[in-house]
Amino acid sequence: MQSLAGKVAVITGAGSGIGRALANQLAAQGCCLALADIDADGLEATAAPLRRDSQHVSTHALDVADRNAVHAFADQVVADHGSAHLVINNAGVAVSQTIAELRYDDFEWLMGINFWGVVHGTKAFLPHLLAQGEGHIVNLSSIFGIVSLPTQGAYNASKFAVRGFTEALRQELCLTPIKVSCVHPGGIRTNIARSARFYRGMDGRSDAARAAERFDRLARTSADQAAQTIIKGILAGQPRIMVGADARFLDHLQRLLPANYPRLLGKLLGKG
Numbered sequence: 001m002q003s004l005a006g007k008v009a010v011i012t013g014a015g016s017g018i019g020r021a022l023a024n025q026l027a028a029q030g031c032c033l034a035l036a037d038i039d040a041d042g043l044e045a046t047a048a049p050l051r052r053d054s055q056h057v058s059t060h061a062l063d064v065a066d067r068n069a070v071h072a073f074a075d076q077v078v079a080d081h082g083s084a085h086l087v088i089n090n091a092g093v094a095v096s097q098t099i100a101e102l103r104y105d106d107f108e109w110l111m112g113i114n115f116w117g118v119v120h121g122t123k124a125f126l127p128h129l130l131a132q133g134e135g136h137i138v139n140l141s142s143i144f145g146i147v148s149l150p151t152q153g154a155y156n157a158s159k160f161a162v163r164g165f166t167e168a169l170r171q172e173l174c175l176t177p178i179k180v181s182c183v184h185p186g187g188i189r190t191n192i193a194r195s196a197r198f199y200r201g202m203d204g205r206s207d208a209a210r211a212a213e214r215f216d217r218l219a220r221t222s223a224d225q226a227a228q229t230i231i232k233g234i235l236a237g238q239p240r241i242m243v244g245a246d247a248r249f250l251d252h253l254q255r256l257l258p259a260n261y262p263r264l265l266g267k268l269l270g271k272g
């Protein structure tokens with residue numbers, strides 16, 4: 001996609017963080033927007049200022065874990081906007097708990113959003129993109145789709161799965177005009193830690209407020225910076241978009257020390 005002006009961008013999880021920053025910046029580039037989130041208030045807070053700037057913005061209360069709802073959403077977007085060009089499967093949540101103590105309902109909740117939400121968004125929009133002969137699917141994995149950490153087993157599983165799914169999709173579509181990107185952010189200062197189902201942190205403690213403060217200290221990249229990097233990657237047609245110096249560093253570390261990176265990572269995070 002050489003230019004974004006006049007294109008229809010679909011963003012899930014647009015009511016906060018990276019999704020909201022993407023909405024703002026894509027609007028500034030002249031995109032029409034179809035914004036979705038399960039949080040109707042957050043979604044409206046994103047959309048209201050953009051509507052005042054007279055962009056064509058539609059909002060959709062949506063649970064990405066609900067397959068039928070996501071397929072109906074895709075049909076609605078095409079009906080409202082005439083087409084969809086850029087589909088950003090961004091909605092995501094976190095759970096912090098050891099695998100031994102992780103409850104199946106928390107694991108399934110997270111996989112429903114982080115993994116199945118991406119699958120639903122991809123499969124619902126893909127036929128429209130193929131039919132119009134143009135489009136770009138952007139799926140949000142994480143640096144935690146490349147390296148794993150204790151208490152992040154469910155999140156790691158979902159983000160590794162998004163990476164595998166997206167890399168296979170890219171190969172399947174390589175002879176079509178449809179582009180596919182997988183995004184791997186490092187720590188981005190958003191609401192994700194505060195919205196998490198938090199039971200136990202990497203330090204073994206169950207203090208959610210302390211863990212959220214620690215996340216804010218470690219997360220060096222703002223949501224606006226993350227959106228800038230993602231949009232630059234989309235315009236360049238990058239298959240793999242790394243966001244932040246921490247993500248780039250950990251990606252290299254994992255390749256250098258595929259079995260031993262956890263020891264170094266533990267030291268870097270102050271666990272020894």
Ligand SMILES: NC(=O)c1ccc[n+]([C@@H]2O[C@H](COP(=O)([O-])OP(=O)(O)OC[C@H]3O[C@@H](n4cnc5c(N)ncnc54)[C@H](O)[C@@H]3O)[C@@H](O)[C@H]2O)c1
Nearest residue numbers: 013015016017018038063064091092142187188190191192
């Ligand atoms: N913040 C980080 O450090 C970081 C790092 C790597 C990857 N990511 C990924 O980036 C994406 C965006 O996260 P963020 O940091 O902006 O978090 P955020 O919490 O600020 O925003 C996530 C948005 O997703 C929405 N959402 C949650 N469940 C939903 C559902 N069932 N259906 C629709 N929307 C739903 C929330 O309401 C929220 O508006 C996520 O996929 C996340 O895993 C974030």
